[in-house]
Amino acid sequence: MMKIYDWPTGPYPARVRIALDEKNLGSRVQFVTVNLWKGEHKTADFLATRNYSGTIPVLELDDGTLIAECTAITAYLDALDGAPTLTGRKPREKGVIQMMSKRAELELMDAISVYFHHATPGLGPHVETYQNREWGLRQRDKALNGMRYFDSVLRTQPFVAGEAFSMADITVIGGMIFAGLVRLAVPADCETLQAWYARMGERPSVRKQLSMAAPATA
Ligand code: GTS
Helix, strand or coil: CEEEEECCCCHHHHHHHHHHHHCCCHHHEEEEECCHHHCHHHCHHHHHHCCCCCCCCEEECCCCCEEECHHHHHHHHHHHCCCCCCCCCCHHHHHHHHHHHHHHHHHHHHHHHHHHHHHCCCCCCCCCCCCCHHHHHHHHHHHHHHHHHHHHHHCCCCECCECCCCHHHHHHHHHHHHHHHCCCCCCCCCHHHHHHHHHHCCCHHHHHHHHHCCCCCC
16 A cells, blocks of 8 residues: 655645546555644655655555655556546647646745745745745735736636646645635735636545645644
């Protein structure tokens, strides 16, 4: 049985949990909780034996192979099983999905993460040993612009990478979950993004994750 090291309500872990449910692979995975608030992802042992980058989620295969990074984990899960396809079938689809998912990380999710870890108490003083508030606030503004960008994308197409649900939608959903956790309000002019998010929330995989989301406090 595969293992996933994660924190059940975390926004990055949510991406993998949504992908698992979309692929109906949940029964093949055992979750192992890593307590972020206690800094369990930054211990020397975790860095040495699970993920050098000190982040979760991490997927462990039966042969001991470790795969970190939500994009890589999603691509692996997608390759295991057929429909639905989350990372695209044809070369063009694959390219656009990767581009939009990376954009969702750069412009939205990772930016909110930097805001959380640098311009708010984050995971608390024991874990946040270096904070740069100015950098955090700058990334908050980047995330708000990212929301406007995805709003504009969704005005012309139903899903983030085009005509079908994909990993790129899941990455933006992760960003929206993170925004909710850190109480970063979506700009009022992003009505299309909000409508898309409400639509995404109707998918069982996403609804399950949203019902688990808890405020970002210990
Ligand atoms: N690039 C990584 C990925 O895509 O998997 C980022 C993963 C990441 O930042 N995960 C968060 C983390 O480990 C988990 S959560 O905040 O979403 O629950 N954060 C802890 C930290 O100290 O950065």
